[in-house]
Amino acid sequence: MTPLQSRNAAYALALIVPAALMGGALISQYGFGLFPCQMCWWQRYPHIAAIVFALLAFTMKGRGASDMAVILAAICVGASGLIGGFHAGVEYGWWEGVTSCATVAGGGNPLDAIMNAPVIRCDVAPWTLFGISLAGFNFLISLGGAVLIFALLGKGRKGA
Template structure:
Protein backbone atom coordinates (compact mmCIF):
# COMPACT_ATOMS: atom_id res chain seq x y z
CA UNK A 1 0.00 0.00 0.00
CA UNK A 2 1.41 3.37 -0.98
CA UNK A 3 1.56 6.40 1.29
CA UNK A 4 -1.33 8.01 -0.58
CA UNK A 5 -3.45 4.87 -0.29
CA UNK A 6 -2.74 4.67 3.44
CA UNK A 7 -3.72 8.30 3.91
CA UNK A 8 -6.92 7.81 1.88
CA UNK A 9 -7.81 4.72 3.90
CA UNK A 10 -7.22 6.61 7.16
CA UNK A 11 -9.48 9.45 6.03
CA UNK A 12 -12.19 7.00 4.94
CA UNK A 13 -12.05 4.99 8.17
CA UNK A 14 -12.12 8.16 10.27
CA UNK A 15 -15.53 8.84 8.72
CA UNK A 16 -16.90 5.32 8.19
CA UNK A 17 -16.31 3.94 11.70
CA UNK A 18 -18.19 6.62 13.68
CA UNK A 19 -20.69 7.06 10.84
CA UNK A 20 -21.46 3.36 10.77
CA UNK A 21 -21.74 3.13 14.54
CA UNK A 22 -24.06 6.15 14.67
CA UNK A 23 -26.17 4.67 11.88
CA UNK A 24 -26.39 1.41 13.81
CA UNK A 25 -27.37 3.25 16.98
CA UNK A 26 -30.10 5.20 15.20
CA UNK A 27 -31.42 2.11 13.41
CA UNK A 28 -31.53 0.19 16.69
CA UNK A 29 -33.33 3.10 18.33
CA UNK A 30 -35.87 4.02 15.65
CA UNK A 31 -36.11 0.67 13.86
CA UNK A 32 -36.08 -1.74 16.79
CA UNK A 33 -37.14 0.40 19.76
CA UNK A 34 -33.85 0.08 21.68
CA UNK A 35 -33.91 3.50 23.29
CA UNK A 36 -30.58 4.83 24.59
CA UNK A 37 -29.82 5.28 28.25
CA UNK A 38 -27.81 8.25 29.47
CA UNK A 39 -24.49 6.44 29.04
CA UNK A 40 -25.47 5.46 25.49
CA UNK A 41 -25.90 9.15 24.75
CA UNK A 42 -22.43 9.81 26.16
CA UNK A 43 -21.04 7.42 23.54
CA UNK A 44 -22.87 9.16 20.71
CA UNK A 45 -21.48 12.65 21.33
CA UNK A 46 -17.84 11.79 20.47
CA UNK A 47 -19.02 9.94 17.37
CA UNK A 48 -20.90 13.02 16.22
CA UNK A 49 -17.76 15.11 16.78
CA UNK A 50 -15.68 12.52 14.89
CA UNK A 51 -18.05 12.59 11.92
CA UNK A 52 -17.85 16.39 11.75
CA UNK A 53 -14.06 16.34 12.06
CA UNK A 54 -13.69 13.62 9.41
CA UNK A 55 -15.90 15.55 6.98
CA UNK A 56 -13.84 18.65 7.69
CA UNK A 57 -10.68 16.64 7.00
CA UNK A 58 -11.92 15.79 3.51
CA UNK A 59 -12.24 19.50 2.74
CA UNK A 60 -8.61 20.05 3.81
CA UNK A 61 -7.17 16.82 2.38
CA UNK A 62 -3.55 16.97 1.31
CA UNK A 63 -2.64 19.60 3.88
CA UNK A 64 -1.42 19.14 7.43
CA UNK A 65 -4.71 20.47 8.78
CA UNK A 66 -6.55 17.58 7.12
CA UNK A 67 -4.35 15.04 8.87
CA UNK A 68 -4.85 16.88 12.17
CA UNK A 69 -8.64 16.71 11.73
CA UNK A 70 -8.37 12.96 11.05
CA UNK A 71 -6.23 12.53 14.17
CA UNK A 72 -8.81 14.43 16.24
CA UNK A 73 -11.60 12.32 14.70
CA UNK A 74 -9.73 9.14 15.66
CA UNK A 75 -9.25 10.45 19.19
CA UNK A 76 -12.98 11.24 19.46
CA UNK A 77 -13.83 7.76 18.19
CA UNK A 78 -11.44 6.24 20.73
CA UNK A 79 -13.05 8.28 23.51
CA UNK A 80 -16.45 6.89 22.55
CA UNK A 81 -14.93 3.41 22.70
CA UNK A 82 -13.57 4.03 26.18
CA UNK A 83 -16.97 5.28 27.34
CA UNK A 84 -18.42 2.12 25.78
CA UNK A 85 -15.96 0.00 27.78
CA UNK A 86 -17.05 1.73 30.99
CA UNK A 87 -20.71 1.31 30.07
CA UNK A 88 -20.23 -2.37 29.24
CA UNK A 89 -18.58 -2.86 32.63
CA UNK A 90 -21.64 -1.33 34.28
CA UNK A 91 -23.93 -3.60 32.25
CA UNK A 92 -21.91 -6.70 33.18
CA UNK A 93 -21.91 -5.67 36.85
CA UNK A 94 -18.13 -5.25 37.04
CA UNK A 95 -18.50 -1.79 38.62
CA UNK A 96 -21.12 0.78 39.54
CA UNK A 97 -22.35 3.37 37.06
CA UNK A 98 -22.29 7.06 37.81
CA UNK A 99 -25.77 8.03 36.57
CA UNK A 100 -29.39 7.49 37.29
CA UNK A 101 -31.54 5.82 34.67
CA UNK A 102 -32.65 7.92 31.72
CA UNK A 103 -36.08 8.18 30.15
CA UNK A 104 -37.30 9.02 26.68
CA UNK A 105 -40.39 11.22 26.54
CA UNK A 106 -42.71 10.90 23.56
CA UNK A 107 -43.50 14.07 21.63
CA UNK A 108 -47.01 15.40 21.06
CA UNK A 109 -49.99 15.46 23.36
CA UNK A 110 -49.78 16.37 27.02
CA UNK A 111 -46.11 16.84 28.03
CA UNK A 112 -46.76 15.68 31.60
CA UNK A 113 -48.41 12.48 30.37
CA UNK A 114 -45.50 11.89 28.01
CA UNK A 115 -43.01 12.25 30.87
CA UNK A 116 -45.01 10.09 33.26
CA UNK A 117 -45.51 7.32 30.69
CA UNK A 118 -42.01 7.38 29.23
CA UNK A 119 -40.07 4.12 29.48
CA UNK A 120 -37.27 3.96 32.03
CA UNK A 121 -34.04 2.99 30.28
CA UNK A 122 -31.54 1.51 32.71
CA UNK A 123 -27.82 2.00 32.18
CA UNK A 124 -26.96 -1.22 34.00
CA UNK A 125 -29.04 -3.53 31.81
CA UNK A 126 -27.96 -4.47 28.30
CA UNK A 127 -31.09 -4.32 26.11
CA UNK A 128 -29.47 -6.53 23.46
CA UNK A 129 -26.37 -8.68 23.11
CA UNK A 130 -24.73 -11.00 20.63
CA UNK A 131 -22.33 -13.71 21.81
CA UNK A 132 -22.56 -12.11 25.26
CA UNK A 133 -21.34 -8.73 24.00
CA UNK A 134 -23.65 -5.76 24.51
CA UNK A 135 -24.02 -2.81 22.16
CA UNK A 136 -21.72 -0.82 24.45
CA UNK A 137 -19.20 -3.66 24.24
CA UNK A 138 -19.37 -3.66 20.45
CA UNK A 139 -18.90 0.11 20.45
CA UNK A 140 -15.77 -0.39 22.54
CA UNK A 141 -14.35 -3.06 20.25
CA UNK A 142 -15.16 -1.33 16.96
CA UNK A 143 -14.33 2.23 18.04
CA UNK A 144 -10.98 1.45 19.61
CA UNK A 145 -9.99 -0.87 16.76
CA UNK A 146 -10.97 1.78 14.22
CA UNK A 147 -9.09 4.54 16.03
CA UNK A 148 -5.93 2.42 16.28
CA UNK A 149 -6.18 1.50 12.61
CA UNK A 150 -6.57 5.16 11.59
CA UNK A 151 -3.42 6.03 13.58
CA UNK A 152 -1.54 3.08 12.03
CA UNK A 153 -2.55 4.07 8.50
CA UNK A 154 -1.59 7.70 9.05
CA UNK A 155 1.74 6.61 10.50
CA UNK A 156 2.37 4.39 7.50
CA UNK A 157 1.50 7.24 5.12
CA UNK A 158 4.01 9.52 6.86
CA UNK A 159 6.78 6.93 6.70
CA UNK A 160 6.12 6.36 3.02
CA UNK A 161 6.03 10.06 2.17
Protein backbone atom coordinates in the same frame (compact mmCIF):
# COMPACT_ATOMS: atom_id res chain seq x y z
CA MET B 1 -0.12 -0.27 0.27
CA THR B 2 1.50 3.00 -0.72
CA PRO B 3 1.73 5.87 1.75
CA LEU B 4 -0.93 7.77 -0.19
CA GLN B 5 -3.26 4.77 -0.10
CA SER B 6 -2.66 4.43 3.66
CA ARG B 7 -3.44 8.08 4.22
CA ASN B 8 -6.61 7.86 2.10
CA ALA B 9 -7.70 4.73 3.97
CA ALA B 10 -7.18 6.54 7.30
CA TYR B 11 -9.35 9.42 6.07
CA ALA B 12 -12.06 7.04 4.89
CA LEU B 13 -12.06 5.07 8.14
CA ALA B 14 -12.21 8.27 10.17
CA LEU B 15 -15.57 8.90 8.53
CA ILE B 16 -16.88 5.36 8.01
CA VAL B 17 -16.33 4.00 11.54
CA PRO B 18 -18.24 6.69 13.48
CA ALA B 19 -20.90 7.03 10.76
CA ALA B 20 -21.54 3.27 10.74
CA LEU B 21 -21.69 3.10 14.53
CA MET B 22 -24.03 6.08 14.71
CA GLY B 23 -26.15 4.55 11.95
CA GLY B 24 -26.34 1.30 13.90
CA ALA B 25 -27.30 3.14 17.07
CA LEU B 26 -30.06 5.04 15.27
CA ILE B 27 -31.37 1.90 13.56
CA SER B 28 -31.45 0.05 16.88
CA GLN B 29 -33.28 2.98 18.47
CA TYR B 30 -35.83 3.83 15.78
CA GLY B 31 -36.05 0.46 14.03
CA PHE B 32 -36.00 -1.89 16.98
CA GLY B 33 -37.08 0.26 19.94
CA LEU B 34 -33.79 -0.04 21.85
CA PHE B 35 -33.86 3.41 23.42
CA PRO B 36 -30.54 4.80 24.68
CA CYS B 37 -29.72 5.29 28.33
CA GLN B 38 -27.65 8.25 29.52
CA MET B 39 -24.36 6.42 29.00
CA CYS B 40 -25.42 5.44 25.47
CA TRP B 41 -25.87 9.13 24.72
CA TRP B 42 -22.39 9.82 26.07
CA GLN B 43 -21.01 7.38 23.48
CA ARG B 44 -22.83 9.10 20.64
CA TYR B 45 -21.46 12.61 21.20
CA PRO B 46 -17.81 11.76 20.36
CA HIS B 47 -18.97 9.90 17.24
CA ILE B 48 -20.86 12.98 16.10
CA ALA B 49 -17.75 15.09 16.67
CA ALA B 50 -15.64 12.51 14.81
CA ILE B 51 -17.96 12.68 11.80
CA VAL B 52 -17.64 16.47 11.76
CA PHE B 53 -13.83 16.32 12.01
CA ALA B 54 -13.63 13.67 9.27
CA LEU B 55 -15.83 15.71 6.95
CA LEU B 56 -13.67 18.77 7.65
CA ALA B 57 -10.58 16.75 6.73
CA PHE B 58 -12.02 16.09 3.27
CA THR B 59 -12.73 19.79 2.72
CA MET B 60 -9.54 21.35 4.13
CA LYS B 61 -6.69 22.57 2.02
CA GLY B 62 -3.25 21.57 3.16
CA ARG B 63 -2.12 18.20 4.36
CA GLY B 64 -1.18 19.27 7.89
CA ALA B 65 -4.58 20.72 8.73
CA SER B 66 -6.49 17.83 7.18
CA ASP B 67 -4.29 15.28 8.95
CA MET B 68 -4.94 17.08 12.24
CA ALA B 69 -8.69 16.83 11.63
CA VAL B 70 -8.32 13.07 11.06
CA ILE B 71 -6.25 12.78 14.24
CA LEU B 72 -9.00 14.60 16.16
CA ALA B 73 -11.60 12.29 14.59
CA ALA B 74 -9.60 9.23 15.67
CA ILE B 75 -9.30 10.61 19.21
CA CYS B 76 -13.08 11.10 19.32
CA VAL B 77 -13.70 7.57 18.02
CA GLY B 78 -11.34 6.20 20.68
CA ALA B 79 -13.03 8.28 23.38
CA SER B 80 -16.40 6.84 22.44
CA GLY B 81 -14.87 3.37 22.63
CA LEU B 82 -13.53 4.03 26.11
CA ILE B 83 -16.94 5.28 27.25
CA GLY B 84 -18.44 2.15 25.67
CA GLY B 85 -15.96 -0.01 27.59
CA PHE B 86 -16.93 1.67 30.84
CA HIS B 87 -20.63 1.25 30.00
CA ALA B 88 -20.14 -2.42 29.13
CA GLY B 89 -18.42 -2.93 32.48
CA VAL B 90 -21.43 -1.41 34.22
CA GLU B 91 -23.77 -3.67 32.24
CA TYR B 92 -21.72 -6.77 33.14
CA GLY B 93 -21.64 -5.72 36.81
CA TRP B 94 -17.86 -5.29 36.92
CA TRP B 95 -18.20 -1.83 38.51
CA GLU B 96 -20.85 0.68 39.42
CA GLY B 97 -21.95 3.26 36.90
CA VAL B 98 -23.95 6.42 36.99
CA THR B 99 -26.93 6.59 39.30
CA SER B 100 -29.34 8.37 36.96
CA CYS B 101 -31.34 6.79 34.17
CA ALA B 102 -32.63 8.31 30.94
CA THR B 103 -36.19 8.56 29.73
CA VAL B 104 -37.58 9.10 26.28
CA ALA B 105 -40.35 11.70 26.24
CA GLY B 106 -42.95 11.63 23.48
CA GLY B 107 -45.09 14.36 21.95
CA GLY B 108 -48.43 15.66 23.17
CA ASN B 109 -49.11 16.61 26.76
CA PRO B 110 -45.72 17.09 28.46
CA LEU B 111 -46.91 15.69 31.79
CA ASP B 112 -48.32 12.57 30.12
CA ALA B 113 -45.11 12.19 28.14
CA ILE B 114 -43.02 12.33 31.32
CA MET B 115 -45.29 9.98 33.25
CA ASN B 116 -45.49 7.41 30.44
CA ALA B 117 -41.87 7.58 29.28
CA PRO B 118 -39.92 4.35 29.71
CA VAL B 119 -37.05 4.37 32.19
CA ILE B 120 -33.91 3.15 30.46
CA ARG B 121 -31.41 1.63 32.86
CA CYS B 122 -27.70 2.03 32.23
CA ASP B 123 -26.80 -1.19 34.03
CA VAL B 124 -28.95 -3.52 31.91
CA ALA B 125 -27.97 -4.45 28.35
CA PRO B 126 -31.13 -4.34 26.23
CA TRP B 127 -29.55 -6.57 23.57
CA THR B 128 -26.52 -8.84 23.28
CA LEU B 129 -24.90 -10.97 20.62
CA PHE B 130 -22.52 -13.72 21.78
CA GLY B 131 -22.69 -12.13 25.23
CA ILE B 132 -21.47 -8.76 23.98
CA SER B 133 -23.73 -5.73 24.45
CA LEU B 134 -24.05 -2.78 22.10
CA ALA B 135 -21.73 -0.83 24.41
CA GLY B 136 -19.25 -3.72 24.23
CA PHE B 137 -19.38 -3.72 20.44
CA ASN B 138 -18.84 0.04 20.44
CA PHE B 139 -15.79 -0.50 22.65
CA LEU B 140 -14.32 -3.15 20.34
CA ILE B 141 -15.09 -1.45 17.03
CA SER B 142 -14.24 2.09 18.13
CA LEU B 143 -10.92 1.30 19.75
CA GLY B 144 -9.94 -1.01 16.91
CA GLY B 145 -10.95 1.66 14.40
CA ALA B 146 -9.05 4.41 16.22
CA VAL B 147 -5.87 2.30 16.39
CA LEU B 148 -6.18 1.42 12.70
CA ILE B 149 -6.72 5.08 11.73
CA PHE B 150 -3.59 6.11 13.65
CA ALA B 151 -1.58 3.24 12.15
CA LEU B 152 -2.65 4.04 8.59
CA LEU B 153 -2.08 7.75 9.05
CA GLY B 154 1.36 7.05 10.50
CA LYS B 155 2.24 4.83 7.55
CA GLY B 156 0.99 7.53 5.20
CA ARG B 157 3.17 10.16 6.88
CA LYS B 158 6.32 8.03 6.76
CA GLY B 159 6.25 7.76 3.02
CA ALA B 160 5.70 11.45 2.36
